[in-house]
Amino acid sequence: MLAVALVAVITVLWWVCSSWREAVCGRGAALLPGVRAPLLLIAHPDDECMFFAPTILTLVQGQRPLSVLCCSTGNYYNQGEMRKRELVQSCAALGIAPSDVTLIDHSDLPDSPTVKWDERLLSSLILHHIKEKNVDLVITFDESGVSGHSNHISLYRAIRSLHSSGQLPEGAVIRCKKCYTEPC
Ligand SMILES: [Zn+2]
Numbered sequence: 001m002l003a004v005a006l007v008a009v010i011t012v013l014w015w016v017c018s019s020w021r022e023a024v025c026g027r028g029a030a031l032l033p034g035v036r037a038p039l040l041l042i043a044h045p046d047d048e049c050m051f052f053a054p055t056i057l058t059l060v061q062g063q064r065p066l067s068v069l070c071c072s073t074g075n076y077y078n079q080g081e082m083r084k085r086e087l088v089q090s091c092a093a094l095g096i097a098p099s100d101v102t103l104i105d106h107s108d109l110p111d112s113p114t115v116k117w118d119e120r121l122l123s124s125l126i127l128h129h130i131k132e133k134n135v136d137l138v139i140t141f142d143e144s145g146v147s148g149h150s151n152h153i154s155l156y157r158a159i160r161s162l163h164s165s166g167q168l169p170e171g172a173v174i175r176c177k178k179c180y181t182e183p184c
Contacts (some may be wrong), residue, residue, distance in 0.1 A: 035059075035173075038066050039132060041126065041140035041159065043151040044074035044111055045087035045103075051146055051177060053094060055139060060095035067100040069129050071122065076111040080109065102129060109151075115156035124157075125161050135172060142176040 008182055038059050042048055046055060048068060059066045068091055073080030084103055091101045110115050130138065140159055145152025156176060162168050 003023045031177075035137045036139040037066055037135050038064055038139060039130065039133065039135040040066060040068045041138055041155055042068065043141075043149065043155055044072055045070060045083040046074065046090070047152070048094065049090050051141070052139065056094045056096065062101050064098055064146050065100065067133055067135070068096060068102065069126065070101070071106075071117070071125070071155065072109050072111045073103065074114075080105070080111075089154070110176045111151065113149050113151070116150050117152070117158070119158050119161055122154060122158040126158055127162055127167055130172065131169060136169075136172045137175065138168075139175045140177070146177050161179075 040048060040056065041054055042052070047070070052167055068087075074083040074087075074115075087103060088098045088101055092098060102133075106121070106125070108121055109183060129135070138159055140155045141152040143153065143156050143160075145156065157175075159174055163174055
């Protein structure tokens with residue numbers, strides 16, 4: 001009887017661990033063969049851990065040199081300076097070196113749920129970063145910004161525009177939050 005109970009406990013533990021591992025790093029790793037320089041494109045400090053932590057862990061565990069481009073300081077409550085530091089600390093906890101974290105602090109890209117960022121400006125800044133870092137995979141929000149935040153949606157529209165207009169470097173791939181399993 002004790003042995004049966006023990007096997008049952010082990011089976012449940014194995015199932016839980018397997019499910020967790022699959023959710024965190026299994027499926028994503030298989031979807032990203034040959035990626036050299038992935039970029040996580042976010043709007044605010046904390047987006048990385050709130051929306052993309054499993055993706056980050058997958059890439060970092062796969063020994064990929066993931067970089068992060070954050071397009072604002074997240075200054076909606078006048079806490080931009082603190083949030084800048086928190087972004088670096090959060091990324092470090094997730095396995096991303098401070099040197100691989102870039103933050104844009106531009107007055108025309110305010111942290112606001114009601115402001116759509118200028119597509120031309122945003123696209124230009126993102127494209128510059130992609131070329132500078134030789135990025136071959138961009139991961140960002142979907143068309144609804146996951147949470148509906150206007151700044152998140154602006155990122156989707158900017159990267160979509162770059163893709164549609166053929167400005168992305170040859171071979172660069174986009175993945176967004178919702179359609180992570182398929183090309184956008
Ligand atoms: Zn955000």
